[in-house]
Amino acid sequence: MLIRTFTDQDWxxxxxxxxxxxxxxxxxxxxxxxxxDEAYAVWVxxxxxxxxxxxxxxxxxxxxxxxPNRPGPGAHVSTASFLVAADARGRGVGTALCRDALTWARLxxxxxxxxxAVVETNRTxxxxxxxxxxxxVGTVPGAFRHRTLGRVGxxxxxxxx
Amino acid sequence: MLIRTFTDQDWxxxxxxxxxxxxxxxxxxxxxxxxxDEAYAVWVxxxxxxxxxxxxxxxxxxxxxxxPNRPGPGAHVSTASFLVAADARGRGVGTALCRDALTWARLxxxxxxxxxAVVETNRTxxxxxxxxxxxxVGTVPGAFRHRTLGRVGxxxxxxxx
Numbered sequence: 001m002l003i004r005t006f007t008d009q010d011w012x013x014x015x016x017x018x019x020x021x022x023x024x025x026x027x028x029x030x031x032x033x034x035x036x037d038e039a040y041a042v043w044v045x046x047x048x049x050x051x052x053x054x055x056x057x058x059x060x061x062x063x064x065x066x067x068p069n070r071p072g073p074g075a076h077v078s079t080a081s082f083l084v085a086a087d088a089r090g091r092g093v094g095t096a097l098c099r100d101a102l103t104w105a106r107l108x109x110x111x112x113x114x115x116x117a118v119v120e121t122n123r124t125x126x127x128x129x130x131x132x133x134x135x136x137v138g139t140v141p142g143a144f145r146h147r148t149l150g151r152v153g154x155x156x157x158x159x160x161x
Numbered sequence: 162m163l164i165r166t167f168t169d170q171d172w173x174x175x176x177x178x179x180x181x182x183x184x185x186x187x188x189x190x191x192x193x194x195x196x197x198d199e200a201y202a203v204w205v206x207x208x209x210x211x212x213x214x215x216x217x218x219x220x221x222x223x224x225x226x227x228x229p230n231r232p233g234p235g236a237h238v239s240t241a242s243f244l245v246a247a248d249a250r251g252r253g254v255g256t257a258l259c260r261d262a263l264t265w266a267r268l269x270x271x272x273x274x275x276x277x278a279v280v281e282t283n284r285t286x287x288x289x290x291x292x293x294x295x296x297x298v299g300t301v302p303g304a305f306r307h308r309t310l311g312r313v314g315x316x317x318x319x320x321x322x
Contacts, residue, residue: 022233029235070278072183073306074190074315111312114301116277117231138299140275140319145234151272154235156317158301 001061001093003100006044006051013060014053015039017085025147027122028081029154050104054084054093061088064097066104069114077158078105078113082125094124098132106161118155119144126155134159162222162254164261167205167212174221175214176200178246186308188283189242190315211265215245215254222249225258227265230275238319239266239274243286255285259293267322279316280305287316295320 006014018039022030030042044051049067053060066080080101084093105113113134118125120139130136134157142151167175179200183191191203205212210228214221227241241262245254266274274295279286281300291297295318303312 025234029231029233031232032234034232069304070190071192071195072190073186073193073308074278074304076306076312077301077304111303114304117235136299137301138297138317140238140298140317141321142272143230143235143238143275143319145237147234151237156299156301158304160302 001054001056001091001096003052003054003096006053006063010053010060010063011036011040011044014043014063014083017060017063017083018043020086021083025145027119027125029117029119029144048108052097052100054097056088061085061091062093062097064101066101068110069116076109076111078108078110079116080105080113089124094128095132098128102132102159102161110161112158112160115155115157117144118157119146120153120155121146121149126157129157129159132159162215162217162252162257164213164215164257167214167224171214171221171224172197172201172205175204175224175244178221178224178244179204181247182244186306188280188286190278190280190305209269213258213261215258217249222246222252223254223258225262227262229271230277237270237272239269239271240277241266241274250285255289256293259289263293263320263322271322273319273321276316276318278305279318280307281314281316282307282310287318290318290320293320 051065054062062084068075069079137156139153143154212226215223223245229236230238230240298317300314304315
C-alpha cells in the first residue's frame with residue numbers, strides 16, 4: 001500500500017468511495033445527495049491543506065484530506081477526514097491514512113489534530129483514533145441522524161502533538 | 162431594540178463590527194486579515210440559514226447568523242454566531258440576538274443548537290449561553306490562539322430543544 005498526493009486522475013476512483021459513504025448516512029455528515037462536483041469541492045483541498053490516496057498498484061483503496069481546522073486564531077490545530085473503500089476495509093488502510101496525516105501535520109508545524117464529528121457508533125473509527133492517541137473531548141448528543149439507528153452522538157476528538 | 166432580517170443596506174454597519182472583532186483575535190476563529198467580501202460570504206447566509214441585525218433606529222448594534230450546523234445527517238441541529246458592536250455591549254444585545262436565534266431555530270423545526278467554538282475566556286458569551294440553557298459538552302484544549310492570552314480552549318456547547 002502506498003500513500004501519495006491525490007491527482008485528478010484519481011477522482012474516478014475516489015468519487016465512488018465518497019458516494020458510497022455519503023449515501024449510506026452512517027458515518028459522514030455530508031449531504032447524502034451531494035453531486036460529484038460538490039464532493040470534489042469539499043474533498044480536494046488546496047495548500048495549506050492536502051488530499052492523499054492510499055493505493056495498491058492502480059487501485060485506490062482509500063483517501064484522506066487534511067488541513068487547518070479553523071482560520072486565523074484556530075489555524076494551529078489541524079483536522080483530517082478519512083475514507084476507505086467498502087471492499088478494502090479491515091486491512092489497515094484507515095490506520096495508515098491516519099498515521100500519514102498525523103506525520104504530515106506534525107511536520108507542517110501544527111500543535112495538534114481535532115476531529116469535529118466522529119459518529120459514536122462508528123466503532124472502527126473511534127477505536128482507531130483512540131489507538132492513535134486521540135481523546136474524546138466531548139459528545140454532542142443526538143447530533144447525527146443515522147440511517148438505521150436514529151439520532152446518535154457526535155464525538156469531538158483531539159490529540160495534542 | 163428591534164431584531165430583523167439583514168438587508169444589503171445594513172452591510173456598511175455590519176462589516177465594521179465584524180472587522181473589529183476578527184482583528185482583535187479574542188473571540189472569533191476567523192481570519193484576522195479577512196476582507197469585506199470574504200466576510201460577506203461567511204456572514205450573510207441564504208435560506209435555510211438566516212442573518213439578522215439588532216437595530217436602534219437607524220443604527221445597527223449587532224448581528225447574528227444561523228442555520229444548520231452540518232449538512233445531511235447533521236442538519237437537524239442548528240448553529241448560530243453573534244456579534245455586538247464594541248460600544249453597544251452591556252445592553253443585552255447579545256442576549257436578545259441569542260433568544261431570537263433560539264426562537265427561530267425551534268420554529269424552523271431544529272432539534273437543538275450547537276456552538277462549535279466558544280472561546281473559554283470569552284466570559285460574556287459563555288455565561289450568556291449557560292443562562293440560555295446551553296451546556297459545555299467539551300473543551301478542546303488550546304485550540305484558540307488568543308492575541309494576548311496565548312492558547313486557550315474552545316468550548317463546544319449544546320442545547321437540546
